[in-house]
Amino acid sequence: DAGVIQSPRHEVTEMGQEVTLRCKPISGHDYLFWYRQTMMRGLELLIYFNNNVPIDDSGMPEDRFSAKMPNASFSTLKIQPSEPRDSAVYFCASSLRAGGVYEQYFGPGTRLTVT
């Protein structure tokens, strides 16, 4: 079975540009999570969805960040405009409530560099 798929794996962009990160969760999973990982702050939850509905976006740093989940097999995280401090690795993860919502399966991540 395919795991969580993220694209692109690497993204280099200039400050002020729009960045869109994409995620395909594991088929059948009803929870989807977006995390950000940096050396300073570790792994932080940005937002999560249940059945395509955003449940908790308290981790989204500011209005420049937005996330959508138009259907059960696709989600995007958008940063507009991007800033150098947004440079980090962004992970998408999914889980199944019946199997334990906290038993999350992570994608390989997107390494974002904003110059």
Next chain:
Amino acid sequence: GQQLNQSPQSMFIQEGEDVSMNCTSSSIFNTWLWYKQDPGEGPVLLIALYKAGELTSNGRLTAQFGITRKDSFLNISASIPSDVGIYFCAGPSYSGAGSYQLTFGKGTKLSVIP
């Protein structure tokens, strides 16, 4: 929010040695999870613990849910080179926005010397 403190932050061991690491919190957790992250990859779930005092194994890995519910331990027996990576503990904490979310420790970086 709640914080998880992992120790040690890093460790260097000889291949074949046993490894112990732990995770502590000032608050009670009802679930503990241990993940491993290889370089350039996302974290992978190793073990999930749901009951105080629970001891669970996954191959050479054994994890325990502390009876105070404020700590958890991970042991690796007979380490091998592929055990290299960063090990994270995690537990659900109240986000303040009406939901629970996973909080991760800062990780223990394990290096194995062949």
